[in-house]
Amino acid sequence: MREAPGTAPDLGWLSFNQMTCDPADLSLAIEATAKGGLQWIGVWRHKIKDAPVEEFGKRIRDAGLRVSGLCRGGMFPALTAEERQHRIDDNFRALDEAAALGTDTLVMVCGGLPAGSRDLDGARQMVVDGLSAMVPHAKARGVRIGIEPLHPMYNADRAVVATLGLANDMAERVGSDQVGVVIDVYHVWWDPQVYREIERARGRIFGFHVCDWLVPTPHMLMGRGMMGDGVIEIARLRQAVEGQGYTGPIECEIFNQAVWDAPIDDTIARMKQTYLDWC
Amino acid sequence: MREAPGTAPDLGWLSFNQMTCDPADLSLAIEATAKGGLQWIGVWRHKIKDAPVEEFGKRIRDAGLRVSGLCRGGMFPALTAEERQHRIDDNFRALDEAAALGTDTLVMVCGGLPAGSRDLDGARQMVVDGLSAMVPHAKARGVRIGIEPLHPMYNADRAVVATLGLANDMAERVGSDQVGVVIDVYHVWWDPQVYREIERARGRIFGFHVCDWLVPTPHMLMGRGMMGDGVIEIARLRQAVEGQGYTGPIECEIFNQAVWDAPIDDTIARMKQTYLDWC
Numbered sequence: 001m002r003e004a005p006g007t008a009p010d011l012g013w014l015s016f017n018q019m020t021c022d023p024a025d026l027s028l029a030i031e032a033t034a035k036g037g038l039q040w041i042g043v044w045r046h047k048i049k050d051a052p053v054e055e056f057g058k059r060i061r062d063a064g065l066r067v068s069g070l071c072r073g074g075m076f077p078a079l080t081a082e083e084r085q086h087r088i089d090d091n092f093r094a095l096d097e098a099a100a101l102g103t104d105t106l107v108m109v110c111g112g113l114p115a116g117s118r119d120l121d122g123a124r125q126m127v128v129d130g131l132s133a134m135v136p137h138a139k140a141r142g143v144r145i146g147i148e149p150l151h152p153m154y155n156a157d158r159a160v161v162a163t164l165g166l167a168n169d170m171a172e173r174v175g176s177d178q179v180g181v182v183i184d185v186y187h188v189w190w191d192p193q194v195y196r197e198i199e200r201a202r203g204r205i206f207g208f209h210v211c212d213w214l215v216p217t218p219h220m221l222m223g224r225g226m227m228g229d230g231v232i233e234i235a236r237l238r239q240a241v242e243g244q245g246y247t248g249p250i251e252c253e254i255f256n257q258a259v260w261d262a263p264i265d266d267t268i269a270r271m272k273q274t275y276l277d278w279c
Numbered sequence: 280m281r282e283a284p285g286t287a288p289d290l291g292w293l294s295f296n297q298m299t300c301d302p303a304d305l306s307l308a309i310e311a312t313a314k315g316g317l318q319w320i321g322v323w324r325h326k327i328k329d330a331p332v333e334e335f336g337k338r339i340r341d342a343g344l345r346v347s348g349l350c351r352g353g354m355f356p357a358l359t360a361e362e363r364q365h366r367i368d369d370n371f372r373a374l375d376e377a378a379a380l381g382t383d384t385l386v387m388v389c390g391g392l393p394a395g396s397r398d399l400d401g402a403r404q405m406v407v408d409g410l411s412a413m414v415p416h417a418k419a420r421g422v423r424i425g426i427e428p429l430h431p432m433y434n435a436d437r438a439v440v441a442t443l444g445l446a447n448d449m450a451e452r453v454g455s456d457q458v459g460v461v462i463d464v465y466h467v468w469w470d471p472q473v474y475r476e477i478e479r480a481r482g483r484i485f486g487f488h489v490c491d492w493l494v495p496t497p498h499m500l501m502g503r504g505m506m507g508d509g510v511i512e513i514a515r516l517r518q519a520v521e522g523q524g525y526t527g528p529i530e531c532e533i534f535n536q537a538v539w540d541a542p543i544d545d546t547i548a549r550m551k552q553t554y555l556d557w558c
Binding site: 112113117118119120124151152153155156157161162165167168189190191192193214215216217220230231232233 | 391392396397398400403430431432434435436441443444445448467468470471472486492494495496499509510511
């Protein structure tokens, strides 16, 4: 359990999201995270290959690490009922994988508009339906479903859940303790309602991610910065989240080719320092 | 006065925002807009050159056109009081220019964070202060100040007014009939609160802009699409705005190199057709 809010960031809760170094495979990411003295790692599903997921779960435990969250479930909206069921079935597998890795949190990137569709309300309903369909399986596996609102610039193609307010609305509509939110500063920092919605999320904050917003942003997808290199009030957001009782790991997740091109050990060292300085 | 909401779009209210064809100077834009049979043009300040603004006002009237709005005032946040006053003085000149062009609306791009600053609340306060400082001069010139919320991806560097909700809050805080909002579908379409906030904006909607959100978006600044080429429910938004009593011109404003590269007459013809088809 972390100290009271307002205290300095604690390296014991910092988690290395493996997409902060895409060139590394999962085995290397595990090794580098442990070597860097961290206790947590964030895992992506598409990186689980060359060995069964249970094997990776064992390797992570053997390295003295815990998995802060598995990315990603979601991608619910689709044009046909058959395809939507297909996506839900895949989310069941994601829950199985999360349990096998020993994490209690599946991070959800809920999906954008179906191809060719302009029906935003309809797509948002499909997200709520998909989340609801996941609840019994999530309970059975002991895995929580964390709805991650994405920045509105991804509304069309990645997540129609464009604000923390909408993620809170959806969690309330599903109405299960199994469903909450994951807050990434990159996606929510601009929102005039963010502090109010963090308060509203009390009790259902399942994850907290950090990075920074660069000015100018070099790329819509690959333009994230290391903490301190941008303009987000990261420490203020962390304290707000912790002020609502969040005591879990803090994942650093950066999509940026320049960061990816650096040696993984250097990236982890820099992440640790900027976390202490800016989070 | 336009027909009741729910009716088809009327070309008599379509306005050609001159930045839909950046290569054309203002004289050519005036000529092409009139030749295209339109009655309205949207003007940008940086295009007023080679002749005094009063001269352009006369040319526009002589061409049988009216100016739907002048872009742009704003850019309030700055690190020093002196620089902020400098920006406000420039906004006074923008009001003078709007009056000289014969338009009753100055469109405000309110500005991002001051260089090197992370103080988002502070920057937003500077916007409210700047708007308030403009009110007496705006009244004297008979020009309305339209706060344009910009897409959150421009929050850091162009407009800390990231939502229509915040624009409404600011207009209420300034508390003058002279201050309202300008709604561009590109900036607000993703917002789960947009229809509620359009209702709240009743009586202070000073402008309505259309274009489309392309998937994928080719560029953060220059990635707008012609109506129908993207995923925005434009007609629904138009009807919502008109449902709140908006009866003014509808500006088409597209920043996109491919659109800019087309001959201006072709662009205006295509704009007219896609407006009828999709707005």
